[in-house]
Structure formats: C-alpha cells, structure tokens
Amino acid sequence: MVQTLKKSWTTFKTIFTGMGVTMRHLLQPSVTLRYPEERDELPSGARSKLFVHIDDCIGCKLCERACPVNCIAIETVQATKDVDLGKTSTGNPKRFWITTFNIDMSKCMYCDMCVPPCPTECISMVPEYEYSEYDRNNLLFQFSELSADKVTEVKEKAEKEQEEKQRKKKEAARKKKAQKADQTSKAKQKNSEG
Amino acid sequence: MAPVTSPQPAAIENRTMTINMGPQHPSTHGVLRLEVTVDGEVVTKVKPDIGYLHRCFEKYAESLGDYAKVVPYTDRIDYVSALHQEMGYVIAVEKLLELEVPERVEYMRVILAELQRIASHLLGIGTFGLDLGAFTPFLYCFIERENILRILEKVSGARLLYNYLCVGGLMRDIPTDFTSDTWEFVTSFRPKIKELNDLLTTNSIFIDRTANIGVLPAEVALNYSASGPMLRGSGVSWDLRKNDPYSIYDRFEFNVPVGQGEMGTVGDCWDRYIVRVREMEESLKIIEQALDQMPGEGDVKEAVPRRIRSKEGEVYVRTETPRGELGYYIISEKSGPYRIKARTPSFVNLSILPAISKGALVADLVAIVGSIDIVLGGVDR
Numbered sequence: 094m095v096q097t098l099k100k101s102w103t104t105f106k107t108i109f110t111g112m113g114v115t116m117r118h119l120l121q122p123s124v125t126l127r128y129p130e131e132r133d134e135l136p137s138g139a140r141s142k143l144f145v146h147i148d149d150c151i152g153c154k155l156c157e158r159a160c161p162v163n164c165i166a167i168e169t170v171q172a173t174k175d176v177d178l179g180k181t182s183t184g185n186p187k188r189f190w191i192t193t194f195n196i197d198m199s200k201c202m203y204c205d206m207c208v209p210p211c212p213t214e215c216i217s218m219v220p221e222y223e224y225s226e227y228d229r230n231n232l233l234f235q236f237s238e239l240s241a242d243k244v245t246e247v248k249e250k251a252e253k254e255q256e257e258k259q260r261k262k263k264e265a266a267r268k269k270k271a272q273k274a275d276q277t278s279k280a281k282q283k284n285s286e287g
Numbered sequence: 288m289a290p291v292t293s294p295q296p297a298a299i300e301n302r303t304m305t306i307n308m309g310p311q312h313p314s315t316h317g318v319l320r321l322e323v324t325v326d327g328e329v330v331t332k333v334k335p336d337i338g339y340l341h342r343c344f345e346k347y348a349e350s351l352g353d354y355a356k357v358v359p360y361t362d363r364i365d366y367v368s369a370l371h372q373e374m375g376y377v378i379a380v381e382k383l384l385e386l387e388v389p390e391r392v393e394y395m396r397v398i399l400a401e402l403q404r405i406a407s408h409l410l411g412i413g414t415f416g417l418d419l420g421a422f423t424p425f426l427y428c429f430i431e432r433e434n435i436l437r438i439l440e441k442v443s444g445a446r447l448l449y450n451y452l453c454v455g456g457l458m459r460d461i462p463t464d465f466t467s468d469t470w471e472f473v474t475s476f477r478p479k480i481k482e483l484n485d486l487l488t489t490n491s492i493f494i495d496r497t498a499n500i501g502v503l504p505a506e507v508a509l510n511y512s513a514s515g516p517m518l519r520g521s522g523v524s525w526d527l528r529k530n531d532p533y534s535i536y537d538r539f540e541f542n543v544p545v546g547q548g549e550m551g552t553v554g555d556c557w558d559r560y561i562v563r564v565r566e567m568e569e570s571l572k573i574i575e576q577a578l579d580q581m582p583g584e585g586d587v588k589e590a591v592p593r594r595i596r597s598k599e600g601e602v603y604v605r606t607e608t609p610r611g612e613l614g615y616y617i618i619s620e621k622s623g624p625y626r627i628k629a630r631t632p633s634f635v636n637l638s639i640l641p642a643i644s645k646g647a648l649v650a651d652l653v654a655i656v657g658s659i660d661i662v663l664g665g666v667d668r
Contacts, residue, residue: 104491111486140444161356204359204450
C-alpha cells in the first residue's frame with residue numbers, strides 16, 4: 094500500500110516536473126518560421142544550386158572531371174586563329190568555344206567538389222533553393238550561350254582549320270621526303286660520278 | 288439415416304503468429320522490416336530483414352578509382368553522423384598515404400566530430416522518446432540539434448551531408464565566428480541537458496517503459512562484438528577515443544560513462560539511454576578543451592595533395608562514432624583502391640536484436656529497437 098502510494102506520488106511529481114518544463118517553453122519566443130511567408134537567411138557559402146559564369150569559363154573541364162556523379166557535361170571546340178575570344182575576368186586567355194555546358198541538377202548531390210578546382214572561379218554555388226520542377230528535364234541547366242547555328246559554324250571552321258593543318262603537315266612531310274630523296278639521289282649521282 | 292454430427296469446434300491450438308513490423312513502421316527509424324513471431328503478446332522470435340537501403344557503397348567506391356571522390360559517398364553511409372563517417376575514411380586514407388595533417392585541422396576535426404556526436408545523440412534520444420510516446424522531448428531535442436546544424440552549415444555550407452573533411456585537410460577555410468558560435472552553443476546547451484533529464488530521465492513513465500527491458504548482458508554484448516553506447520550500456524568501459532586514441536583524442540580529459548543499472552538491471556534500455564545523455568556532457572568537455580587549445584592561425588589546406596597518388600598497401604582504421612566502432616579497411620593498388628570495406632556499427636548492433644528481444648512484449652520491442660539507435664543507411668550501406 095505504502096509502495097503503491099509512493100509510486101503514484103513519484104509519477105505525479107515527475108509528470109508535473111515535465112509539465113513545468115513545457116510551461117517554461119511555452120512562455121519563450123517561438124523558434125519556428127512560417128515558411129513561405131518567413132524565410133531564414135542562408136549563410137554565405139550555402140550549397141543549394143550550381144551556377145556558371147560562362148563568360149569566365151575557359152573550357153578546361155576540371156569540374157567535369159572532379160564530379161563524382163558525372164552531372165556536368167562540357168563540350169568544347171578549339172577557336173580558330175582568326176578569332177580572339179578575349180580573356181576572362183581573372184586574366185586567363187580563352188582558347189575554346191564552349192559549345193555545351195550542361196549541369197543536370199537532378200543528378201547533382203551538392204558535394205561542392207567541382208568548385209575548388211576551377212582556375213577562374215566561374216562555377217559556384219548560389220543560395221537559391223526553390224527551383225523544384227514537375228518535369229525532370231527542366232532541371233537540366235544549359236549554360237552555353239552559343240546558338241545552334243553558331244555551334245555548327247564554329248565546328249566547321251575548326252574542322253577546316255584542322256584539315257588545313259593536316260594538309261600542310263602532310264605537304265611539309267612530302268616536301269621533306271622529296272628533299273631527302275633528292276639529296277640521296279644527288280649523293281648517289283656524285284658517288285657514281287666519283 | 289445417419290445421425291448428423293455437428294462439426295466439433297477444433298480445440299484452440301496454442302499457435303504462434305508471424306507479423307510484420309515495417310518496412311514503413313514509424314518506430315523502425317527508416318526502412319527496416321522485422322519479422323516478428325508472437326505468441327499472444329509475447330515475442331518469441333525476431334528476424335530483421337535488411338537491405339532496403341542498399342546503395343552499393345563499397346563497390347561504387349572501388350569503381351570511382353579516386354580516393355578524393357569517395358568522401359561525399361561516405362557521408363551517406365550514416366547520414367545522422369556524416370562527419371564521423373568522413374573522419375574515419377579520411378584518417379584511413381591519410382594513414383595509407385602517410386600524410387601529416389596540420390594541428391589546426393586536427394582540432395577542427397575533433398570539435399566538429401564532437402558537435403556531430405551531440406547532434407546525433409540528440410536525435411537518437413529524441414526519437415527513442417518518440418517511440419515510447421513522449422513527443423515533447425523530441426521537439427526540444429530538435430531545437431538544440433538545429434543550433435548545431437546551424438554552426439555546421441555555416442562552416443561547410445550543408446546541413447546534413449557535409450563533405451567538409453578532405454584527405455589532408457578541410458574543404459573550406461574556418462569562418463571567423465566559428466569559435467564564438469561554438470562557445471555560445473556550449474554555454475547554452477549545458478542547462479538544456481538538465482531540462483532533458485527532467486523530461487525523460489527521471490520521468491516515472493519513461494523509467495517504467497525502459498528499465499529491465501531488453502537486458503543485454505556484457506558477455507552477450509562482447510560475443511556479438513557490439514560497440515558504442517550499446518556495449519557501454521552493458522557496463523563495459525570501451526571507447527576507442529580512450530582505449531585506442533586516433534587523431535588527437537589522447538590530449539583531452541574526459542570520462543567514459545557506462546551503464547550501472549541505476550533503475551533496473553545493468554544493460555537495459557534505460558542504461559543505453561543514460562549513456563548517451565552522459566556522453567553529451569563529455570563531448571561538451573572535449574569541445575571546451577579543444578577550443579582552448581586550438582591554434583588560432585594556420586592554413587587548413589596546407590597538406591591537401593593536388594592529386595592523390597595511390598600507393599600499394601593495406602590499412603584498417605577504426606574510429607568511435609556515436610553508434611560505435613566504425614572501421615574502414617582499404618586495400619590499395621598503384622592504380623587506385625582495390626577494396627574499400629566499411630564496418631558499420633549499426634549493422635553489428637542490429638544483429639543483437641533477436642538475442643535480446645526474446646520474451647519481450649511487442650510494445651517493448653519498439654523500445655528495444657529505439658534503444659539500439661540504428662541508422663538504416665549504416666546498416667545497409
């Protein structure tokens with residue numbers, strides 16, 4: 094009997110100690126935010142969305158290589174000699190046309206591994222987190238600003254230059270060969286004459 | 288005319304029944320399915336069915352071929368204590384490559400790891416209370432956990448999967464207000480532990496539901512190679528930070544709390560719970576000492592290699608996570624990792640469940656699962 098009463102008393106007491114804690118919390122200011130109306134400020138450097146300043150990209154593909162999930166796809170075309178693509182804001186010369194720079198944010202795991210390798214600091218995380226989509230394809234962000242026509246033009250030009258280079262190389266090789274043959278024949282002649 | 292015999296009611300057989308708990312059961316903390324054989328209200332057999340969250344971590348890590356790229360995947364092994372998973376892996380790779388890490392980085396890693404330990408225990412305790420029907424402590428635990436997550440978010444940029452440690456150093460510089468933030472948290476958190484004690488630890492209902500339930504004797508715990516609060520709750524003082532110090536844990540003074548059976552038997556659910564609560568206080572002590580000793584300046588990326596050149600070798604490193612011993616076993620070749628194996632405490636601790644839940648009530652099974660504090664990401668990898 095005494096035991097039961099004691100037990101009841103401790104139960105009663107501990108419940109009301111707990112209630113006291115709850116009461117104290119009730120009088121404190123609320124910690125929750127009413128989300129769509131109120132928003133918490135993200136700290137600087139929060140990782141929520143990738144962004145690329147395409148003007149600063151030099152097409153080195155270091156970010157593509159650093160990505161563990163392969164969500165970055167870059168294609169580049171070498172610029173022909175007659176075009177000067179200028180320099181990035183960090184002073185690196187640009188030598189490639191960036192024909193494709195796609196980031197698939199549905200694959201991205203926000204690990205931030207692509208950001209430190211970038212030599213021109215053109216790829217970075219921006220504090221934007223409300224970009225849900227109904228269609229997964231809309232999460233493929235294309236950063237290349239070249240139009241399709243421009244891409245084919247650039248590609249053709251680059252190919253032509255490449256061909257030209259090859260041709261010149263071949264020609265040079267042929268010339269060299271011819272020269273060599275010439276020299277050897279001359280030497281032979283000399284020998285025979287001697 | 289043959290006499291009509293009414294079918295005799297079959298004698299009530301004393302049959303057992305098999306029921307499913309999970310995979311979508313709120314008390315299984317993830318996708319765990321328990322095949323429970325019950326005799327009335329008494330559990331006679333439990334068979335955990337795992338594998339719902341299997342993500343092929345080990346094979347994937349081997350196929351990546353680059354030690355640095357594996358770090359974000361280690362986060363996802365045990366997502367509640369991601370920094371500990373990173374820390375174990377990073378230390379293993381550093382040991383393999385024989386890299387020296389700057390002092391400042393070591394201190395930073397210890398502080399972050401202990402903050403993460405508190406956050407993880409808060410979640411463990413909160414959900415344990417939630418399983419037993421105590422909803423309020425869960426919310427208060429989350430308020431405190433939020434404070435830690437804010438610090439970690441400021442440091443690393445993410446709230447849960449940090450990817451902040453890298454081989455040889457840290458991914459980012461330490462923010463200038465990190466020390467003041469952490470001091471503020473440490474001073475504000477001490478009184479909250481008392482509040483938690485008022486709400487749960489000494490609560491009569493809570494004690495009734497946890498004391499003498501799911502008793503795990505020390506011998507059984509050792510035979511199943513349990514670790515962490517699971518083992519310490521059974522009265523075995525074994526903490527890798529003390530017994531096999533890694534990083535710089537040998538420089539700090541702290542106690543290893545063990546279960547003493549204050550409310551019932553040694554090794555019951557209440558003991559496992561109280562070990563976690565007391566460990567939070569010890570973590571606070573470590574954080575305070577580390578903050579005092581931490582060198583004020585230094586480059587955290589000093590020792591980070593530009594490209595990791597793989598070495599031939601074999602290494603096993605074990606660290607103490609909030610759930611127990613986490614081991615990484617790496618066999619390395621010249622071309623990259625050949626085998627990366629993770630020994631996760633959640634998996635090992637879960638294997639004890641059938642042994643300790645025999646003869647318990649179904650309602651107590653919920654308490655036992657909660658007291659093991661498993662993370663299914665860690666069980667399945």
